[in-house]
Amino acid sequence: MPAVDELKRIVGEPHVLQGEQAEPYQVDWRNRYAGRALAVVRPGSTQEVAEVVQWCVAQRVPIVPQGGNTSLCGAATPDGSGSAIILSLARMNRVRGIDTDNDTMVVEAGCVLQAAQQAAREAGRLFPLSLAAEGSCTVGGNLGTNAGGTQVLRYGNTRELVLGLEVVTAEGEIWHGLRGLRKDNTGYDLRDLYVGSEGTLGVITAATFKLYPQPVAQCTALLGLASVRDAVALLSLARQGFGASLTGFELIGGNCLHGVVQCYPQQRIPFEGPSAQLPWYALLELSDSESAEHARARFEAVVGEALEAGLVSDAVIAESMAQSQALWHLRESIPLAEKAFGKNVKNDVSVPVSRMADFVETTNAALQARFPGVEHIIFGHLGDGNLHYNVARGQAYTEQALLGLQEDIYAVVYESIRQHGGSISAEHGVGQLKRDVLPLYKDPVELALMKRIKQALDPLGLMNPGKVLQG
Amino acid sequence: MPAVDELKRIVGEPHVLQGEQAEPYQVDWRNRYAGRALAVVRPGSTQEVAEVVQWCVAQRVPIVPQGGNTSLCGAATPDGSGSAIILSLARMNRVRGIDTDNDTMVVEAGCVLQAAQQAAREAGRLFPLSLAAEGSCTVGGNLGTNAGGTQVLRYGNTRELVLGLEVVTAEGEIWHGLRGLRKDNTGYDLRDLYVGSEGTLGVITAATFKLYPQPVAQCTALLGLASVRDAVALLSLARQGFGASLTGFELIGGNCLHGVVQCYPQQRIPFEGPSAQLPWYALLELSDSESAEHARARFEAVVGEALEAGLVSDAVIAESMAQSQALWHLRESIPLAEKAFGKNVKNDVSVPVSRMADFVETTNAALQARFPGVEHIIFGHLGDGNLHYNVARGQAYTEQALLGLQEDIYAVVYESIRQHGGSISAEHGVGQLKRDVLPLYKDPVELALMKRIKQALDPLGLMNPGKVLQG
The missing domain is CATH 3.30.465.10 (Uridine Diphospho-n-acetylenolpyruvylglucosamine Reductase; domain 3)
Known part of the structure; x- marks a missing residue:
């Protein structure tokens, strides 16, 4: 194990952490990955980063870069060997x-x-x-x-x-x-x-x-829908009607909204009767470079068209900034409200927008066939072809039983993603979490090219080893 | 020299061209670069491309990919050795x-x-x-x-x-x-x-x-300006007022417009008196997702604001699609009208928008100091920080004298680009034309990384050799 005195010389003694001080850096924020580092090194300038890396190269010490330590895939956590340094960029925050x-x-x-x-x-x-x-x-x-x-x-x-x-x-x-x-x-x-x-x-x-x-005004609307297929048609209509002013298009399963109001009774679904019981909702956001009135008028035109075309069952257009924020707040509360459904198996899926409805239908069916009674928690950025497609225990499983099925559930979902031309990681990355399944779902030629790039730019294999690519 | 029979087997005999048939492919469209190829090979499918490349690898034959042969930098023309094939993708056009x-x-x-x-x-x-x-x-x-x-x-x-x-x-x-x-x-x-x-x-x-x-409506306006500095301020105002609806912002030197109407008398500058004699003009295009009336009303608001702020001397907003097209046509005619100024030395420059005015002032001054009397032909995509910054003979030089100074003019302009944090090739690429000057203006670490990538992905050096990087 090399001595870290030279690192202290480079970044200053207070910025090389070991022992207890290093602990918060060695565990990811969700407590899913824990590793051990030779030291946590906190350089204060680009020059210091360069000198730290040069030292690591000379000593053959692996480097795990870390920012806010919020990775969802264990990308910023070292392995358990204690041989790597964690290179925290936190001091370079200007x-x-x-x-x-x-x-x-x-x-x-x-x-x-x-x-x-x-x-x-x-x-x-x-x-x-x-x-x-x-x-x-x-x-x-x-x-x-x-x-x-x-x-x-x-x-x-x-x-x-x-x-x-x-x-x-x-x-x-x-x-x-x-x-x-x-x-x-x-x-x-x-x-x-x-x-x-x-x-x-x-x-x-x-x-x-x-x-x-900065947009001059922003306005949101919540629209009730019968199906994902209607949501896709609505997206097309909204893109045509709003152009680049359409800055958000989120799909929300009806059960997600009910989960939110169950968890947070001060929030409410802005519909009553059958409109409050629809299987799907879409939250649209419009950013306008003219005025709030103009934004609302445009919304009324496009939503009117969607109602007339039978794509939308009911709609609420926010009448004030506060109401717009309340609608966004409903959407943003879903991840926190998921606990109402128990711990669940999370997927960060993308597929082409045109195949989204088929993906949801066939994946739901495949899961029900294999694991009868699981509950589908589906919401996300439909406009980007990106869904958080999560699977909860429903009435049929205990939390522990469901988590025991996690790998089998992944296998069903990933196979469906493959069949629909999608990606198993839309926005969270690979890290440690998906490193070993990546070769199963990635074009082999592409994977071989990736390895050549890695070899060319990091010939010693010291940069964040064990992440993205197998060692 | 390897025999090309195998290539004929792969793509079909009619699609391997040699001799006279190959000639048009061996010279670039401006007649600046001429090379010689072993053969021109025109595969009809991806599979055929793969087999052709495999054959080239086995035979160590270099490959020069070619599309429409419209490169401005000789990127699709082989060297004179006759050892490479030209791989024309023209048949894969679906x-x-x-x-x-x-x-x-x-x-x-x-x-x-x-x-x-x-x-x-x-x-x-x-x-x-x-x-x-x-x-x-x-x-x-x-x-x-x-x-x-x-x-x-x-x-x-x-x-x-x-x-x-x-x-x-x-x-x-x-x-x-x-x-x-x-x-x-x-x-x-x-x-x-x-x-x-x-x-x-x-x-x-x-x-x-x-x-x-597709935008529902498009509208253009031509605005007269006293300086590049005012054009930059106008861009900022237009981005704020139009948001993503601003789809074009072209800067045009006054002498360029006069060159156009001199070459093409059926075109006209839509200003009279002093407004027709301004040093700079800006052509703005707005793409609207509502209506032509709405587009025009928005233009009036923003142009009004610019006039009030003293950024703009005079303005014409197109009243019809035909008028919009006539204004664009003025801009599009500049490259053809450049012949009115004689053959010139062309530069495809980008600098940060905020340094554009300073770049134009100091580069103009540096050129006048070195080459008194040259004329500046300046127009381009100010909104992208990209100018066609061309240097013509003016009254002071013959065409031949000016072209004899070409390398010296490049040196002055490139040095100024470097000082302003810009790029010597904004949109045309490197090809053969700028390959040998690239090392003078590129960060050496970046250039070394590029060479490693080249080595990793094309270890035999067969892909378009002599382009971008020195051999």
Whole structure:
């Protein structure tokens, strides 16, 4: 085990943590993965990151980069050997600069996502990346996993928000790639290669992000639907009617909404009678560059068309900002309200939007055939072809019995995803969780190319070993 | 020299061209680059491409992929040795399918861009990639160079329009990656690596593209400006006022408009008196999802605000579709009208929008100091930070004298690009033209990483040798 004195010299003694101090970094936030590290190293600058990596290369010490430690796949947790360092980027948390004429912002990897959003807002701009963990996740982690979230329909995943990167390579060199250019065709796209590589090719230390104008008004509506097929037709109609102003289109199973109001009685479903008992709902968000009145008028036109076409059974259009927020709050409360259904088996699925209805029908049927009585908890970003497709115990199983079936449930769902041309990880990444199943669902030529890239950019295999690819 | 009989067996005898038949493929369309090929091979399917590549690997024969042969950088022309084959994708020109619910389209590499646009239009959708060569360039070439064009401000470069790829690797394997997913975080982003690699890593045979709703109405306006600085401020105001409906923002030097009406007397500048003699103009395009009246009303509001703020000297908002088209036609005629200024030295520059005014001022001054009397022909996509910054002889030089100064002019312009954090190739790529200057302007760490990728994915160096990277 190499001595860490040299690391203390590089980053300063207080920033090399061992023993008890290191513990919170060694376990993921959901307590699903626990590892052990030689030390937690917290560099304060890109130069220090480079020197730490150079030391690791010389000593053959593996490196596990870590941001807010909010991975859902164990991507930031070391193995149990105690041979790796955890490289925490938390101290590199500055917004280095905002350029409003260029609509760009340079942010360090350790900056908490909410702080980056806030900095943009104070400059009169929108940084549209937004997701549940935004109060604690860091932009470095968002970059590492190519995070999605609630605004993808309009603004894309993290990858589409990045213009430039600063990276410390696996050999400890600094790539100064913080370009603020919307066009640059001078060679291979290394930027998008590092984004989404989950720390296995190098360490992203900063990024240049695109900014957007703040919308003048936002309005939401909740629409009741008979089927996923109708939801897909409604999406098409809404995209045509709203264009790029359509910034959200969430599908929600009726039982999810009932779970929310059961857990949080102060919330309510804004329908009564049969409209409150529909199998599906869609939450639409419109961002308008004119006015709240204009947003509402557009909603009325498109929702009217959908009602007339028989796609929608009932609809509520928010009449105020508060009402808009209450509707979003219903949607956002679903993950927390899931406990009402007991611990469940979670899937982060994407399929082409056109195959979504068929995917839900056939997967539900296959699960009921194999595991009669399980309950389907389905909600998510239909506009992106991305569903949280979760399976709960229903009346038929104990929590423990259901969790015992977890691998079998995954197998049924993943096989259906394969048949529908989808992905087993839409926005959460691979990490440790899906590393070993990835070869079963990934094109073998693609997987072989990935291994060549890994070998080329990290020949010693020190960057976040055991994540994404098998060792 | 290996015999080509086996190639004839793979693709059929009529599709292996040699001698006179091969000539048009061996010279680029501007007659700047001429090479010689062992043969031109025109496979009809992905399987045939794979077999051709396998044969080339076995025989160590280099491969130069070619689409519509419209490269501006000699990227699709072989060297003079006659050792390489030209792999023409022209026969693979099908639109394989359009999925309107998923808003995607699968197109083969040899499909002419205009045919792809047309197929989308017939399905009631917009495929927004649009550029001057669209009548003859192919989507394979667009993918290879990550082509830009006139709609980048709203829809991004080619890269941002791609969801999936089918690729024949440098070893002749087929990567089946034609996913139609907007979210898929299961490993490294190979898609964006092949896009923009100019055929040096493998052969793209097909792609899954994003489609968008057709706008209900489009409206343009031409605004007269005193400076580039005012144009940048106007862009900011227009982005705020129009949001994603702003689909075009072109900057045009006053002398460019005068060149157009001199060349094409049937066209006219829609201003009189001093307003027709301004140094700069901006052409704005608004795409509306409501109506032509709504588009015009929004233009009036934003242009009114710009006039009031003193950013704009005079403005014409198109009152009809025909007038909108006439304004665009002025802009589109500039490249053809450039002959009025004599042959010139062309640059495809990008810099951050916020540094654009400074770039133009200081580069103009540096050129005048070195080459007194040259004329500046400046126009382009200001909204993307991309200018065509061309240098003409003015009254001071003969055409031949100016072209003799070409390398010196490049050196002045490239140095200024470097100082302003820009790129020497915004949308045209590197090809042969900029291969040897690239190392002077690219971060050395980035260039070393590019070489490692090349080595990893094309270890024999057979894919489009001598393009992008030095051999």
